Amino acid sequence: MTGPAALWQGVMVSLIPAGPAPAPRLHRAARIEDAVHQFLARRLGQGGWDVTLVPYAGYGAPGWVRVLGRVLLTRLRRRPRRRPEKLRGWRSFATLPVQHAPVVIEAGGTRHEARADRSGFVDLVVDAELDPGWQSVRLTSPGAEPVDAPVRIVDPTLRFGIVSDIDDTVMVTALPRPLLAAWNTFVLDEHARMAVPGMAVLFERLVNAHPGAPVLYLSTGAWNVAPTLTRFLSRHLYPAGPLLLTNWGPTHDRWFRSGREHKRTTLVRLAREFPQIRWLLIGDDGQHDQEIYAEFAAKYPDNVVGVLIRRLSPTQAVLAGTFPAPADSPDGGTAAGALGERWLTAPDGAGLWRLLREAELV
Numbered sequence: 001m002t003g004p005a006a007l008w009q010g011v012m013v014s015l016i017p018a019g020p021a022p023a024p025r026l027h028r029a030a031r032i033e034d035a036v037h038q039f040l041a042r043r044l045g046q047g048g049w050d051v052t053l054v055p056y057a058g059y060g061a062p063g064w065v066r067v068l069g070r071v072l073l074t075r076l077r078r079r080p081r082r083r084p085e086k087l088r089g090w091r092s093f094a095t096l097p098v099q100h101a102p103v104v105i106e107a108g109g110t111r112h113e114a115r116a117d118r119s120g121f122v123d124l125v126v127d128a129e130l131d132p133g134w135q136s137v138r139l140t141s142p143g144a145e146p147v148d149a150p151v152r153i154v155d156p157t158l159r160f161g162i163v164s165d166i167d168d169t170v171m172v173t174a175l176p177r178p179l180l181a182a183w184n185t186f187v188l189d190e191h192a193r194m195a196v197p198g199m200a201v202l203f204e205r206l207v208n209a210h211p212g213a214p215v216l217y218l219s220t221g222a223w224n225v226a227p228t229l230t231r232f233l234s235r236h237l238y239p240a241g242p243l244l245l246t247n248w249g250p251t252h253d254r255w256f257r258s259g260r261e262h263k264r265t266t267l268v269r270l271a272r273e274f275p276q277i278r279w280l281l282i283g284d285d286g287q288h289d290q291e292i293y294a295e296f297a298a299k300y301p302d303n304v305v306g307v308l309i310r311r312l313s314p315t316q317a318v319l320a321g322t323f324p325a326p327a328d329s330p331d332g333g334t335a336a337g338a339l340g341e342r343w344l345t346a347p348d349g350a351g352l353w354r355l356l357r358e359a360e361l362v
Contacts, residue, residue, distance in 0.1 A: 049073045051098055053139050055149030056226055057242040059214065061274070065108075065130060065151050068242070069122045069139050070223060071101040097121075098141075107137035107151075116141075119247050121223070132156075132212070134240075152214055152242055154274060160210040160305065162203070162241075163270065164282040165289050166219040166229060169310055170199050170238060195236040196310060198349025205353060206280070207239050209362045214277075215241035218266055220259030220287075223247055260288050267296045271303045278305040280361075282352075285345070286312045297339060306342035306361050308352045 056068035073096040097120025105112040108128035116122050128137070132155035136148040154161075167173040172194045207213055215238075221229065223245045230243065246262045270279065281296070281304060283289025290309055297304040344355040356362050 049075050049096070051101070051141065051143035053103075053141055053144045053147045054227075055139055055147045056223070057230075057240075058137070058149060058151040059154065059216065059242045060125075060128070060130065060151055061154050061156055062132065063127065063129060064125055065128045065135075065137065065153065066125050067105050067107065067122065067137055067139070067149060067151070069103070069147075069149055071098040071103065071116045071120045071122070071141050071144065072096060073098060101141050104140045105137055106140075121247065152240075154214050154277075155212055156276065158210075158212055158214070159276060159278060161214045161216070161274065161277045161279050162206060162282065163216050163218050163267065163279050164203075165284060165287075166217050166221060166243075168196070168284045168286045168312060169282060169289070170196055170203075170217075170236075171229075171232060172196055193232055195232075196348065198351075198353070199310070200237045200349070202349035202353050203239050204237065206362065215239045216244055216270070217241055218244045218263055219246075220262060221245050260292060263288075263292050264295065267292070268300075271296075271300045275303070278303055280305050280308065282308045282310075284310040284312060304339070304342075306344065306356075306359070307339060308356070309343070309345040310349075310352065311345050311347045313347065 050073070052072050052074045054070045054072055056070070058066045058068045060066055097118075098116065099118050099120060101116045101120065103114045103116055103122050105114055105122075105124065105126055107126055108130045110126070110128055112124070112126045114122055114124050122139070130151070130153045132153045135151050135153055137151055138146055138148055140146040164170060203215065207215065217229070217233070219229075226243050226245055229245075234240070244266050246259065267279075267281075270277075281289075281293045283293060293304075293307050293309075297307065341359045342361065344352060344359065346352045346355055
């Protein structure tokens with residue numbers, strides 16, 4: 001080989017390291033967290049705590065599936081409960097991750113070996129031939145009872161989907177205020193959480209208008225509360241769908257994860273995984289949904305059918321740590337202007353549905 005191709009190949013060979021690349025050094029906070037987890041794991045493993053697999057709803061298409069789950073140390077209940085118990089939020093965090101636990105995934109007749117990360121998470125895309133609709137994959141790990149994780153297989157002929165925020169969009173939380181967020185997350189009985197008026201009906205009408213449309217709930221909430229959120233959505237008759245949450249705590253290179261970056265990267269991932277689907281993005285004006293959705297709509301205009309923004313009341317806006325926005329001047333930047341009538345704002349689900357009908361988006 002001669003010429004530029006040979007020269008470029010020689011440059012690339014010279015850049016390849018002689019041995020395996022060293023693993024990136026963890027941030028100091030992550031190293032401290034790992035040391036604490038390892039110490040507690042040794043103690044709790046001798047005190048009646050058991051390895052537990054927690055399955056999360058995943059999604060995919062014919063030929064592949066994204067499998068989500070977590071391996072935890074939990075104190076299993078030995079006695080059956082005689083009556084329903086009020087579950088406080090802190091119980092969702094009374095667990096400990098099993099770091100780097102081996103996990104076997106059985107999906108569509110194929111077997112895949114995986115390993116949880118340093119926080120006990122399994123997030124893996126595997127090859128699997130599953131029919132469209134709700135299916136299940138089996139997860140097993142040494143010392144834990146096998147579990148089945150639900151997965152939503154999207155029909156490749158579908159062209160419409162829904163991505164929705166959770167906090168202050170489908171559930172009233174006023175999350176940004178630290179003290180109130182701590183109360184809602186750790187203390188409040190899960191049955192005391194309130195649904196945003198009219199939003200469940202809005203979702204039901206949307207899925208009825210688009211049979212089979214996937215519904216995904218994108219939030220900056222912690223994976224620890226996924227079971228609580230799933231029960232909330234079911235109790236208030238929201239359509240079932242995978243939760244796309246994040247893990248609180250330090251990462252390999254920073255003190256805390258970025259919730260905004262989590263939403264941005266997830267939306268881009270969905271656009272690449274389902275290039276044929278146009279998403280209806282649903283959020284609120286209490287955090288950063290407008291900014292994130294505007295950026296995504298500007299970058300991927302062919303993947304956005306419209307944006308619905310639930311306007312917080314003045315009281316809710318103050319509780320959420322923002323200032324109330326005038327009803328006639330929704331914030332959305334250039335993307336809102338480009339979407340025109342497809343960028344809709346209203347204080348509740350009934351108002352958003354009326355605007356959708358007027359804009360002929362359903």
